[in-house]
Amino acid sequence: MFQKILIANRGEIALRVLRACKELGIQTVVVHSTADADAMHVRLADESVCIGPPPSRDSYLNIHQIVAACEITGADAVHPGYGFLSENAKFSDILAAHNITFIGPTGDHIRIMGDKIEAKRTAKRLGIPVVPGSDGAVTEEKDAKRIAAEIGYPVIIKASAGGGGRGMKVAHTEADLEVALQTARSEAGAAFGDDAVYIEKYLQKPRHIEVQVFGDGFGRGVHFGERDCSLQRRHQKVWEEANSPALNAEERSRIGDICAKAIADLGYSGAGTIEFLYENGEFYFIEMNTRLQVEHPVTEAITGIDLVHEQIRVASGGGLSVKQEDIRFQGHAIECRINAEDPRTFTPSPGTITHFHTPGGLGIRVDSGVYSGYKIPPYYDSLIGKLIVHGRNRVECMMRLRRALDEFVVDGIKTTLPLFRDLVGNADIANGDYDIHWLEKYLAKGE
Structure with missing residues (x-):
């Protein structure tokens, strides 16, 4: 197992990875820009290194500075989170050249799946249905x-x-x-x-279905079920749930098994997500993300398996902790992405959070790196937190989500919380009757 992991990210995902490291007894190093000096992950890490000014190109995308931070602190592995350098094959290669483990797939696999055309060819070869x-x-x-x-x-x-x-x-x-x-x-x-x-x-009314997969790099692969990410605005996911209300047990098992076999045949190592458009009972490959997804907590909720623990275990050579037959799906989970944005225009709303209160109770999880008094910088993605709710079934999950949204308080800035309070009361959403175009049509009507 690793002795010290450097987390090459910021915000809620940096804090999420930090927590997993602490649970595994691994020392943590975080990097940060000058704009993030007061961030929660910086406060909680064992060590922190400032790597540059606010612009991402000068800090979180600065490979030289991150490698230097590894060498200064003695970190033997890097977890990239999502975004930034998480799917940068060059970064993976450079870390390997410095005998530092990249907690993710090989540079070659990142390159293959990062090129949409090559990814489609590869998917077809591996038996994955394509558009x-x-x-x-x-x-x-x-x-x-x-x-x-x-x-x-x-x-x-x-x-x-x-x-x-x-x-x-x-x-x-x-x-x-x-x-x-x-x-x-x-x-x-x-x-x-x-x-x-x-x-x-171009499919007319598809849903966006993605399958969470893991490979051990030695020919074993498993899937952790699917997520439905059909509620989107400008191709950006807003609301995700697992399992999909559109699939039956046979479809779920069929596409999961196809993806797990493909990952095994590819010799893939670590976490990945194979994304599909789904229409009229058929799946069509879109792309594969070779990293942890923003929406991974809904999968954790229904499986009870910590995916970041699994990433670290696989990267350290420990292999997968579970076999396919060990993975059980329990209940239903929904995630809402809380952004610092106007809930109607989606204009970014940076500024100081004057009051921050998160909901609690059974089945409620909030992943966020912000706090009362925290100043949201204008330089990065507007995601400030994720509300994840789990219930024994989708009806209970929706009722619990409604209650949690009512409890969630963020003052001082505009957020997308009012949008989710509207959505949770909508009949189409309650019935699971929506596709990838539904949300934009809903917003265009000004409902």
């Missing part, structure tokens, strides 16, 4: 028209190196295709330094 579309990058308009005609309109054009909805355009007719192709390539080049795009069939 009909181009086999590789599309550069010529005539090729785009031919592929679109073959798979049928509407189609969606996506950036190969993309994420977060950037470099993503929908064409409903051939007349739309030329502009969509040019716009997607331009956005992709500006956002990712790579203008390669590909084409897929």
